[in-house]
Amino acid sequence: MYEFEFEKPSTIADAVKALGEEDAQALGGGQTLIPTLKQRLAMPSTLVSLSGIAEMRGVCPDGDAIAIGGATTHAEVEAATADSYPALSALAGQIGDPAVRNRGTIGGSLANNDPSACYPAAALASGATIVTNAREIAADDYFQGLFTTALDEGEIITNVRMPVPQAAHYEKFVQPASRFALVGVFVARFADGVRVAVTGASEEGVFRWSEAEAALAGNFDPAAIDGLSVDAEGMIGDLHGTKAYRAHLVGVITKRAVAAAA
């Protein structure tokens, strides 16, 4: 790692101020950022830890939604949403391994927007609102491609508001070495429609499969997916699976998710 200064503010305001310094970068749980720094792929002047900001931790009900602090760890989300949003709890409990889940945070995952990460699928399928120190961003506007989001420089995810669907399930086809999703599909049924978000598959990162959403809105059954397919062009093709394989998996995993949610 290159050298950097370390700061650990205890309020959002102080964190925003610290991130205003040139080349300062926010540190969530560090489960992606620290390996990245070890590879010398990033050279921040200062790391601003968000782990000491009490108002950014924890899960609480918020009407028909739940509000999750941006610095809440995967393990904390898993425990706190087991009753209120079981599909989200199960997703959090499948990320990485137990030690990673004790450090990694929901805000860190969403800010990084890895194309194979799990939380982007939950946020997009739930129609979440990403709350930052400056504004609120709808999930539909937030994810903007590979490792790219609507966040500005120095903007912090302070909270994530997830509407709780009537029925939901996240089905993850695990890449066994990394335990990231080779393909993961989050299906959420609301009173006014169905949302289907796919991670791990597309070169553009997480996306909504609108044809499947339309079919499932009329008939929330795995059979509704029959005959539908995503275009293999634009899918990720790598040593773990070809573009065609991933396109095929999207259909299979969506069906499994619907079967489990229905």
Add this chain to the structure above:
Amino acid sequence: MVKVTMTVNGRTASGEVEGRTLLSGFLREELGLTGTHVGCDTSQCGACVVHVDGKAVKSCTMLAAEADGAEIATIEGQAAPDGTLNVIQQAFQDHHGLQCGFCTPGMVMSAAALLKDNPKPSEQEIREYLEGNLCRCTGYHNIVKAIMAASGQDVSAVAAE
């Protein structure tokens, strides 16, 4: 430099660290606690697992500065002061849960974290909990047996090797 103070195995430890100093490095190089092993240094292998405020953490993927004020438990604090092994360590010995021993500190610390939250885990739960701890010698069967035994359960049902 950042001044850090933490409690390590019940004793207060202080030091000055760089921002980039990892918790694993602080434990090994500043405190001489080399029982915490650094295997892959990429947060895959789990040989460096320690407890931070009671939770299993990969110490190669946490900054030492983040541990300021925390309670740290490492493999060195697991046995009694007279050297008597704790129940998990003894079970690893009894069930031949190690060969080269490199992964063992992380395995024991992960097992301790599991049994604290789940005192009677099933074989499947043990195997899932050890997803982030790699052993290249044993094939895991004897590690799983050891953890079953340490939790006071019958090990004969564990899948045959």
